[in-house]
Amino acid sequence: xxxxxxxxxxxxxxxxxxxxxxxxxxxxxxxxxxxxxxxxxxxxxxxxxxxxxxxxxxxxxxxxxxxxxxxxxxxxxxxxxxxxxxxxxxxxxxxxxxxxxxxxxxxxxxxxxxxxxxxxxxxxxxxxxxxxxxxxxxxxxxxxxxxxxxxxxxxxxxxxxxxxxxxxxxxxxxxxxxxxxxxxxxxxxxxxxxxxxxxxxxxxxxxxxxxxxxxxxxxxxxxxxxxxxxxxxxxxxxxxxxxxxxxxxxxxxxxxxxxxxxxxxxxxxxxxxxxxxxxxxxxxxxxxxxxxxxxxxxxxxxxxxxxxxxxxxxxxxxxxxxxxxxxxxxxxxxxxxxxxxxxxxx
Amino acid sequence: xxxxxxxxxxxxxxxxxxxxxxxxxxxxxxxxxxxxxxxxxxxxxxxxxxxxxxxxxxxxxxxxxxxxxxxxxxxxxxxxxxxxxxxxxxxxxxxxxxxxxxxxxxxxxxxxxxxxxxxxxxxxxxxxxxxxxxxxxxxxxxxxxxxxxxxxxxxxxxxxxxxxxxxxxxxxxxxxxxxxxxxxxxxxxxxxxxxxxxxxxxxxxxxxxxxxxxxxxxxx
Numbered sequence: 001x002x003x004x005x006x007x008x009x010x011x012x013x014x015x016x017x018x019x020x021x022x023x024x025x026x027x028x029x030x031x032x033x034x035x036x037x038x039x040x041x042x043x044x045x046x047x048x049x050x051x052x053x054x055x056x057x058x059x060x061x062x063x064x065x066x067x068x069x070x071x072x073x074x075x076x077x078x079x080x081x082x083x084x085x086x087x088x089x090x091x092x093x094x095x096x097x098x099x100x101x102x103x104x105x106x107x108x109x110x111x112x113x114x115x116x117x118x119x120x121x122x123x124x125x126x127x128x129x130x131x132x133x134x135x136x137x138x139x140x141x142x143x144x145x146x147x148x149x150x151x152x153x154x155x156x157x158x159x160x161x162x163x164x165x166x167x168x169x170x171x172x173x174x175x176x177x178x179x180x181x182x183x184x185x186x187x188x189x190x191x192x193x194x195x196x197x198x199x200x201x202x203x204x205x206x207x208x209x210x211x212x213x214x215x216x217x218x219x220x221x222x223x224x225x226x227x228x229x230x231x232x233x234x235x236x237x238x239x240x241x242x243x244x245x246x247x248x249x250x251x252x253x254x255x256x257x258x259x260x261x262x263x264x265x266x267x268x269x270x271x272x273x274x275x276x277x278x279x280x281x282x283x284x285x286x287x288x289x290x291x292x293x294x295x296x297x298x299x300x301x302x303x304x305x306x307x308x309x310x311x312x313x314x315x316x317x318x319x320x321x322x323x324x325x326x327x328x329x330x331x332x333x334x335x336x337x338x339x340x341x342x343x344x345x346x
Numbered sequence: 347x348x349x350x351x352x353x354x355x356x357x358x359x360x361x362x363x364x365x366x367x368x369x370x371x372x373x374x375x376x377x378x379x380x381x382x383x384x385x386x387x388x389x390x391x392x393x394x395x396x397x398x399x400x401x402x403x404x405x406x407x408x409x410x411x412x413x414x415x416x417x418x419x420x421x422x423x424x425x426x427x428x429x430x431x432x433x434x435x436x437x438x439x440x441x442x443x444x445x446x447x448x449x450x451x452x453x454x455x456x457x458x459x460x461x462x463x464x465x466x467x468x469x470x471x472x473x474x475x476x477x478x479x480x481x482x483x484x485x486x487x488x489x490x491x492x493x494x495x496x497x498x499x500x501x502x503x504x505x506x507x508x509x510x511x512x513x514x515x516x517x518x519x520x521x522x523x524x525x526x527x528x529x530x531x532x533x534x535x536x537x538x539x540x541x542x543x544x545x546x547x548x549x550x551x552x553x554x555x556x557x558x559x560x561x562x563x564x565x566x
Contacts, residue, residue, distance in 0.1 A: 053474055082476035093471035095490055097565050110477045110485055138565040151471075158475060 002194050003029040003052060003162065008061035010047050010218075021047040023218040024061065029211075031161075034188050034195040036205040038241060039215035045198040048215070049166050052196060053085045054078060065162070083111055086155030086193075090167035092147040094139045094154075100126070101135045104154045111158070125153040128190075129183060145176035152183060156191070163187070165197035169204055181207050202241045206230070206300050214238045230298075230305050231270055231332065246296045246307055263319065264293065267308045269331040278329055279310065286322040288314030309336065354528075354537055361524040362544065367438055368510045368520055372445035373503055379450040380502075383409070384457025385483055395469070395479060409451040417448045417509045421516065441510070441518040449506050456498030460491045493560040500556025504549050521545055 010022040021044045029035045039045045050056040052063060054070050063070045065081060073081065094103050101122055108118045126132045129149035139147055148168060155163060165184070169177040185208050188195055199205065205212050206226065213223040214237055222235040233239045269278075279290045290310045297306035312319045327333050383405065389395055390402040415423065421444045428443040429435045464487050472482045488495070511522020521541050529538025 055470060055474060079476035079478060082474060085474070087471065087474040089467060089471060091465070091467045093465065093467040095468060095486065097490055097492060097563060106485060107472060107475045107477060110472075110481050111475065140565060154475075164474075 002031040004064040006062050008058045011059045020218050033210040034208050036209035036212045037198045038205050043215040044218040045215050049198045083158050084160050085162045086160035087164040088151045088168045090170045092151045099136050100150050104157050121157045125156045129153045144172050163193050163195045245298050262311050262313050264311045264336045266334040266336050267331050269306050282322045287318040288312045288322045361521045364519040365521045369506050372442050375446040376449035376453045380453025381457050383454035387458040388461040412451045418512050436517045438518045440516050441513040453502050460494035460498050463494050464490045493564040496560045
């Protein structure tokens with residue numbers, strides 16, 4: 001285990017009330033993985049990520065990084081550990097009055113590296129983020145995406161084992177977000193840096209995360225591998241996040257087609273299955289006509305996840321055969337609305 | 347013109363030098379005291395990294411207290427303290443103490459507001475990189491606040507020039523004293539005009555210099 005939180009709680013005390021930002025959160029991030037935490041604003045995810053490097057002190061519980069309990073460290077020991085934990089932010093947090101080069105070099109100088117080492121690392125990591133030609137530019141002359149690249153280079157220049165990402169793409173447009181996510185992926189692969197990120201955007205999770213946790217009201221309500229969570233969401237919040245990736249119109253269509261007395265099925269499929277023309281096969285082999293009400297395929301990190309809402313038009317026997325066939329190919333079938341003539345096909 | 351210069355040239359030159367002396371020395375000590383106080387105010391205020399209600403409130407009250415006293419009154423009010431500190435209460439030496447007491451709290455306030463402009467997120471980023479607080483204060487907060495600091499100091503210097511006009515009352519000379527004793531008391535209108543003109547040029551130049559420097563530091 002690389003990062004482990006044990007029963008971490010955090011309560012903010014204000015004059016009028018106390019707010020429980022985290023309630024006994026336990027979490028484990030394995031070395032080399034990209035772990036994503038998703039939640040709406042106010043769910044406590046920001047507090048959670050800031051507790052990992054103790055920018056925020058937990059009210060109770062403890063935080064282990066490589067087996068070292070951070071809550072027991074002296075301020076000096078904590079500073080040492082923090083140097084191996086990089087962090088990037090939604091607001092980039094660069095010095096406005098310093099050039100790109102100085103922004104990377106200054107923290108290295110303040111943590112005691114030699115001049116030679118500093119200039120080597122500045123060159124190396126500016127090349128990694130693709131900004132070698134912007135060395136002498138000031139942040140005000142850069143775009144949002146470029147600023148985040150500088151911030152990433154600054155974090156990498158300390159050669160950390162862990163990178164914490166606090167909504168790093170939330171202030172960026174979709175295209176820039178994509179390029180920053182690609183950069184994070186390649187950092188993870190090339191340098192083996194473990195990444196813990198928080199976001200409220202489902203596409204960030206599905207693009208780069210290996211594992212995901214869903215947060216609500218200061219607790220983790222669901223956790224698992226990306227595929228598990230996507231294909232079998234349990235908690236309503238998780239379902240909402242996943243449904244946000246699929247068109248909304250499907251459910252409203254259902255009421256229209258109800259009177260047809262034909263079953264409406266939700267077919268969900270993962271990975272290689274998405275490459276096969278299953279519905280075409282169904283209409284060839286059986287006396288049914290699939291009517292596609294809605295459909296979408298979402299690219300996940302290492303696979304594709306698709307969801308189709310289909311009405312099978314045909315007599316009961318043939319439809320049942322068709323469903324059995326579809327299931328045999330590995331597609332998950334769920335009946336959204338059974339037709340009158342078909343009490344249950346499943 | 348030639349006649350005016352040969353008659354008053356020396357007096358005006360001497361007074362200008364005295365004003366420069368008072369401003370430079372008093373400013374030096376005012377910054378030496380005011381900047382750390384400004385830093386302390388920023389750090390100990392609510393949600394600051396060294397939040398401490400008592401230190402902040404104490405300092406805040408003290409600064410307000412001193413800033414409520416007009417310089418001309420402060421000058422006489424703290425005479426015994428001045429004498430105790432520098433052994434005399436007259437001349438340039440005697441006026442430096444009240445000038446510093448008057449200006450340091452003002453500088454502290456100006457520094458406080460300059461430092462508060464620095465994005466809290468940047469400070470946090472440096473904390474997250476394992477940089478110690480004293481280094482963050484100097485290399486991050488003060489560095490990043492330089493444009494605002496320069497503008498604040500310009501303002502303080504100009505206010506200080508105003509205060510030195512009263513220095514004549516304890517025999518410290520300077521341009522203000524020249525205008526008063528020669529221009530007003532002895533009806534030398536040309537001396538009055540010249541002094542006022544000098545002060546205007548001086549303040550204009552300082553402000554332009556301050557603005558220019560701040561813009562260059564701002565990098566936006």
